[in-house]
Amino acid sequence: MFPTPDLSHFTRNDYSQIYEPDADSFLLLDALELKLNEILELKPLIVLEFGSGSGIATTFVAKNFCLTPSLFFAIDINPYACYSTKRTFEQNNLHHKHCLNIVQCNLTDPLIERLSSKVDLILFNPPYVPTETSDVKEVIERTYAGGKQGIEVIEKAIEQASRLLSSKGLFYMVALEENNFDTLKELANQVGLNIDIILKRRTLIERLFVVEFQRQ
């Protein structure tokens, strides 16, 4: 089992501004590790993470899944998260080997044109909690507020991923039981993607799973 990336540079104060890695974050890492061989075979050149937060997932992939240098894109609407992702990448000594591009933006709006059909690996631990709306003011709320059925942001991400993915590209995403797998399947199929559950885990209050999307 690969070690969890070093996050010792973060303090309590940082976690008041960015999402502190939790069961959902670690579930994504475990799911990626399950798919190690598939990902290594893919030899991902361009990797993208929606909402990178602390940068734990991007860093994990860079450290363990990319034997040769790759191009990473990490986006987040929270500027503190953008900067935190940069710090984590550097703390884990990956910035001399790999190229990390960080952009503060809404999903991949300013990148989708140029990265169309070019992304080999996409990662997303989304705001999946069912709330009244996903359009919330507080940055910390944005890390979990998923709106109706918890899928408002997820739906947009799936649509964007369908445009970004290369022909053999893979997209891994965390979801909650309440998001409803059948709904996710419908959203995926609508944009020409297949979807499979690759890992499940329960916590005290959540039933989580990780899905893998790829082009039909």
Add this chain to the structure above:
Amino acid sequence: MKLITHNMLTSNILKGVTKGFPLKIKADKVDNVSVDYNRDFITRIIPRIEYDALRAAVNDLGLNESLPETMPEAVQQDDEFLKTMHKVLLEYEVEEGELICPETGRKFPISKGIPNMLLQETEVS
């Protein structure tokens, strides 16, 4: 923000923008970073680069780098070109400055090396 990042950014999410590429760069602070040269990586990346946009960026930054007007035919054999591309794409970091939409003049700030491309709801097409 590295120049490779800039090469992938467009402003066509803005209302009334058709192409929104390339964005103009106004750099107030540029740092040099060192990234390990990997010939294979640069060779794989080059086909994805909009070369004219890169040359425009180099010009915006006033860098003393000689990139030919057009890319050489046999890029793979041209070690000097590959090394220059590596340097230009990966080793310059715009720490502070602005990106400017070529069609609307809308400015996107760059601070601590990170471009802020967030839009107001009224700006989105």
